[in-house]
Amino acid sequence: MIGTRMASGKILIVDDEELALHSTKTLLNSEGITDIVTLADSRDVLPFLKKTNIDVVVLDLLMPHISGEQLLHQIHEEFPDVLIIILSVVDDFQMGINCMKIGAFDYLLKPADPQHLVACVKRALNQQSLAYAASSVENQLQDSSENRDGIFSEIVTVSKKMLALFNYVRAIGASDQPVLIYGETGTGKKLFAAAVHKISDVPGPLVSVKVAGLDENIFSELLCESQAEKKEGHLGEVMQNGCGTLFLDEIGELSDSSQLKLLNFLKNDSLTVQRAKGRKAARIICSTNKDLRKMIQEGRFRRDLYYRLGSHKIDIPPLRERPEDIPLLVHHFIEKTAIVLKKMSPLPTPELFTLLSTYYFPGNVRELQAMVRDAVSLCQGTRLSMKSFEDNIGIERRSFAREEQEQNNDFVLVTDNHFPTLNEGGNLLIDEAMRRADNNQRVAAGLLGISRQALNRRLRTRKHSGKK
Numbered sequence: 354m355i356g357t358r359m360a361s362g363k364i365l366i367v368d369d370e371e372l373a374l375h376s377t378k379t380l381l382n383s384e385g386i387t388d389i390v391t392l393a394d395s396r397d398v399l400p401f402l403k404k405t406n407i408d409v410v411v412l413d414l415l416m417p418h419i420s421g422e423q424l425l426h427q428i429h430e431e432f433p434d435v436l437i438i439i440l441s442v443v444d445d446f447q448m449g450i451n452c453m454k455i456g457a458f459d460y461l462l463k464p465a466d467p468q469h470l471v472a473c474v475k476r477a478l479n480q481q482s483l484a485y486a487a488s489s490v491e492n493q494l495q496d497s498s499e500n501r502d503g504i505f506s507e508i509v510t511v512s513k514k515m516l517a518l519f520n521y522v523r524a525i526g527a528s529d530q531p532v533l534i535y536g537e538t539g540t541g542k543k544l545f546a547a548a549v550h551k552i553s554d555v556p557g558p559l560v561s562v563k564v565a566g567l568d569e570n571i572f573s574e575l576l577c578e579s580q581a582e583k584k585e586g587h588l589g590e591v592m593q594n595g596c597g598t599l600f601l602d603e604i605g606e607l608s609d610s611s612q613l614k615l616l617n618f619l620k621n622d623s624l625t626v627q628r629a630k631g632r633k634a635a636r637i638i639c640s641t642n643k644d645l646r647k648m649i650q651e652g653r654f655r656r657d658l659y660y661r662l663g664s665h666k667i668d669i670p671p672l673r674e675r676p677e678d679i680p681l682l683v684h685h686f687i688e689k690t691a692i693v694l695k696k697m698s699p700l701p702t703p704e705l706f707t708l709l710s711t712y713y714f715p716g717n718v719r720e721l722q723a724m725v726r727d728a729v730s731l732c733q734g735t736r737l738s739m740k741s742f743e744d745n746i747g748i749e750r751r752s753f754a755r756e757e758q759e760q761n762n763d764f765v766l767v768t769d770n771h772f773p774t775l776n777e778g779g780n781l782l783i784d785e786a787m788r789r790a791d792n793n794q795r796v797a798a799g800l801l802g803i804s805r806q807a808l809n810r811r812l813r814t815r816k817h818s819g820k821k
Contacts, residue, residue, distance in 0.1 A: 362408030362478050363388045367398055367424070368440070369416045373463075377411060377440075377470070384471045386478070395419040402432055408481045409474060413463075414441035414452075422452065429456035433735070436477040436703065440465060446806070458704075459794075466816065472792045479791070480703035504551050507544050509685045512675035518545070518667060525665045526552035531619075533662050534640040536669035539719030542640040543602065545667055550598040555636050557597025565606035572611045598636045604662070605643030605654065616658045637662070672717040679709050682718060686725035687737065699729060699737040708739060708796045711789050712746050743799055783811060 364381065366389060368374045374391040381389060390405070392398055395416045401407075410428060414421035425437055436458040441448070449460040459473050505519050522545070525532065532549055536542045543561065550559040562575060607615065619637070639662050648654035672678065683701055691698040714720055728741040782801060790796035798808040 362481050363390065363406060364409045364411065364474065364478075365389075365398070365401070365405075365407045366391045366411045367393075367395060367416070367421075368413040369393055369395070370413075373413070380467055380471065381474060384475075386471075386474060395421070395424055398424055399427060399431070402428065402435070407432075407435055409458075409477045410435055410437045411474065412437055412439055414439055414443060414448075422455075425452060425455050425457060433700070434481075436481060438473055438477060450806075469792075476707075476792055477703075480707065504548050507547070508541060509682055510675070510678050511681055512670070512678050514670045514675055515678070518669065519548075521667065522548055522552055525549075526554070528665065529553075529636055530664035531637040531639065531662045532665045532667065533645075534638065534667045534669065535642075536640065536667075537642050537671045537715075537717055539717035540669040540671060541718055542642075542669060543600070545669060546598075546600045546638045546640065549638055549667075550600075550636070553598070553636055555598050559598045559600055561600045561602060563602045564611070565603040567611070569608055569610050569614075572607070573614055598638060601637070601639045603641055603643075604639045605641040605645060605648065609655075612655045612658050616655060616661065619658075619661050672714045672721065676710055679721070680706055682721055683709070683725055686722050687729055690726045690729040694730065696729075696732075697735070699732045699735055701737045702739055704793055704795065705737065705739055705742060707791055707793045708742060708746070708799065710791075711796060711800060739795075747799065779811075780815065783808070 364386065366374055366377050368377070368391075371393060374393060378389050378391055390401075390407075392401060396418050398410075398419075412421045412424060421439060421441070425439065428435055428437055433456075437456065439449075439452050439457045439460045440463050441460065442463045444462055452460050458477050461470060461473060504522075508515065510516070526549070532546075534542045534545050536545075546561070547559055564572060601615075604615075645654050645659050649656050649659060683705070687698050687701065709721075716723070724742055724745050727745065728737055731741050732738060783797070786797040786800040787794075790800060794808055794812075795805050798805040801808065
């Protein structure tokens with residue numbers, strides 16, 4: 354779960370039955386949820402919300418004066434940030450669907466299962482906590498933007514791992530030795546290369562060359578002084594005048610002969626003259642998403658080149674290892690996309706972060722950015738729909754499932770030391786999906802590849818049969 358912590362939010366319970374109010378409040382109090390207000394008259398709800406900050410409303414559906422369904426409409430319209438959990442004695446599937454469409458966070462039958470009710474309230478509080486945390490961090494970054502040096506302004510993060518890398522980049526800034534940047538696709542290797550260039554105070558441009566797929570002759574020309582002369586002010590300026598930074602992207606794709614040519618270029622050290630004259634020499638930065646040490650063992654990368662390039666190493670963690678950045682990045686990309694499209698920034702639904710927390714993100718930050726762009730482009734209202742995210746994640750899950758299953762050994766389908774029956778296996782899968790989705794049925798259904806309605810029927814059947 355992204356940044357999981359219990360939100361210290363305020364809860365409002367609305368029910369015309371005093372006994373129901375008392376029992377629900379007592380149950381939540383027993384689970385450590387104590388900031389609770391109760392109202393027995395539905396007419397008092399809207400005036401109360403106008404003067405009191407409430408995070409979660411537990412709302413009875415059938416009440417005199419103003420029905421729960423009417424209140425659901427009004428609360429969602431006037432207080433869209435409040436999460437509403439409906440409690441109802443009406444075992445009507447369509448009614449539940451209608452309430453969810455209006456904006457209910459969840460729909461539970463009365464008398465609600467105590468564990469299910471508590472889990473639902475905790476999940477709502479946690480999602481409110483996530484939304485507040487993301488908003489708070491974003492505001493802090495905006496407030497401090499004028500005081501930042503701009504070196505890392507393009508890298509949006511609150512991760513301790515990433516902030517530690519910032520300090521490392523500052524520490525190696527004065528060095529003119531090569532820098533080797535590791536990172537999976539989409540982690541921001543080029544952004545870190547730009548940060549190294551800025552902090553090094555090297556005069557001249559940052560020139561990027563993506564070496565993957567380059568013909569050997571073309572790569573040789575790039576390193577050749579005679580050819581570099583033809584590109585004065587760009588690559589030639591870096592190579593001959595010792596002015597600027599040369600960024601070689603994806604060096605793990607270099608052929609054997611190109612590796613040798615690069616090694617010889619570095620050995621000749623054509624920039625030594627600039628150092629001798631006391632000028633700031635040009636800098637070499639390389640990046641790769643490959644495991645170069647493994648490639649060395651397999652004879653696919655030169656050991657001597659590796660040691661010459663790797664004087665300083667930056668290892669960027671993938672997005673799945675810094676999930677605390679996901680809410681901040683989502684808000685950041687929403688705003689950027691909305692500006693480009695010249696539309697209002699839609700608000701993400703709280704359960705979106707639960708969905709994203711279950712995802713592996715093989716494409717890292719770049720993949721998340723593409724998802725947000727797609728969702729904002731399709732958005733017609735003030736709330737960001739989850740459907741676009743669910744569709745994109747579903748496609749990636751199917752193509753990535755086999756590799757993830759091979760790497761992830763923390764879930765084993767066994768029960769009581771015997772091979773499970775089909776029914777037992779299904780129950781184990783449901784339990785695991787609900788655990789990973791933090792009891793969010795919509796997200797769990799997506800993990801299982803079934804509809805939420807099908808999952809809900811399965812859970813209700815288990816409950817009525819007494820099986821867990």
